[in-house]
Amino acid sequence: MMKPLIIALPSKGRLMEKASELLGGVGLTLDRTGAGRGYQGRLNGIDGVEVSYLSATEIAHLLREGAIDIGITGEDLLREHIPNMAEIVDIQLRFGFGRADVIVAVPECWLDVATMTDLDEVALAYYARHGRRLRVATKYMNLTRRFFAENGVRGYRIVESLGATEGAPAAGTAEVIVDITSTGATLEANHLKILDDGVILKSEAVLAAHLGAMSDARLQEIVKRLA
Numbered sequence: 001m002m003k004p005l006i007i008a009l010p011s012k013g014r015l016m017e018k019a020s021e022l023l024g025g026v027g028l029t030l031d032r033t034g035a036g037r038g039y040q041g042r043l044n045g046i047d048g049v050e051v052s053y054l055s056a057t058e059i060a061h062l063l064r065e066g067a068i069d070i071g072i073t074g075e076d077l078l079r080e081h082i083p084n085m086a087e088i089v090d091i092q093l094r095f096g097f098g099r100a101d102v103i104v105a106v107p108e109c110w111l112d113v114a115t116m117t118d119l120d121e122v123a124l125a126y127y128a129r130h131g132r133r134l135r136v137a138t139k140y141m142n143l144t145r146r147f148f149a150e151n152g153v154r155g156y157r158i159v160e161s162l163g164a165t166e167g168a169p170a171a172g173t174a175e176v177i178v179d180i181t182s183t184g185a186t187l188e189a190n191h192l193k194i195l196d197d198g199v200i201l202k203s204e205a206v207l208a209a210h211l212g213a214m215s216d217a218r219l220q221e222i223v224k225r226l227a
Helices: 013-025 056-065 075-081 116-130 141-150 165-171 185-189 217-226
Strands: 005-010 030-032 040-043 049-054 070-074 089-094 100-107 134-138 156-160 176-181 192-203 205-210
Touching: 005 013, 005 056, 005 217, 013 030, 013 070, 013 205, 030 049, 049 056, 056 070, 056 075, 070 075, 075 089, 075 141, 075 192, 075 205, 089 217, 100 116, 100 165, 116 134, 116 192, 134 141, 134 165, 141 156, 141 176, 141 192, 165 176, 165 185, 176 192, 185 192, 205 217
Parallel strands: 005 049, 005 070, 134 156, 134 176
Antiparallel strands: 030 040, 040 049, 070 205, 089 205, 100 176, 100 192
């Protein structure tokens, strides 16, 4: 008996709603257990496809581990949690919703800081003046390290953000942030500005497949219908 193909969908929120609409629009309706509140289900329209409802972050983790075959999540989460993504997962489709940019932002009052090169100079000067590294608050630690290294920024340290990252500079817990933004309104409200070359990633909701499942005809049919 062929093992089921497992597709993971966001368990709640706008991503869940949009994913359900997309699938339903191509004749792939969902039966969710527990009167629509469970974390398992079935995809109608293609035999042998089971559904797992997970958080968007869990979907990225389980795709990396091969515990699920295909999933809808944010590209930012895939690239954060699967550093060697090209060796494990392939983005099959981009959907155009759930858009958000992962950005580097600094206080508006830093008038002479507009680029990553400027930030490197500030970081070195900050260390010389204070004897400690410039703090960067973020939930995107891997993306931050890679982007800062690519741009030659030194003399900083990451502070893991556990709450509203935009508030870190005002709270005095960090000087710089790396976060996601859709409109920039929250950054503006917190008197922060995006560096001119500080867009790390333009993210959106994607359909990603584990490379080990790419030859599965059921997966190929899902992709074909949604394309």
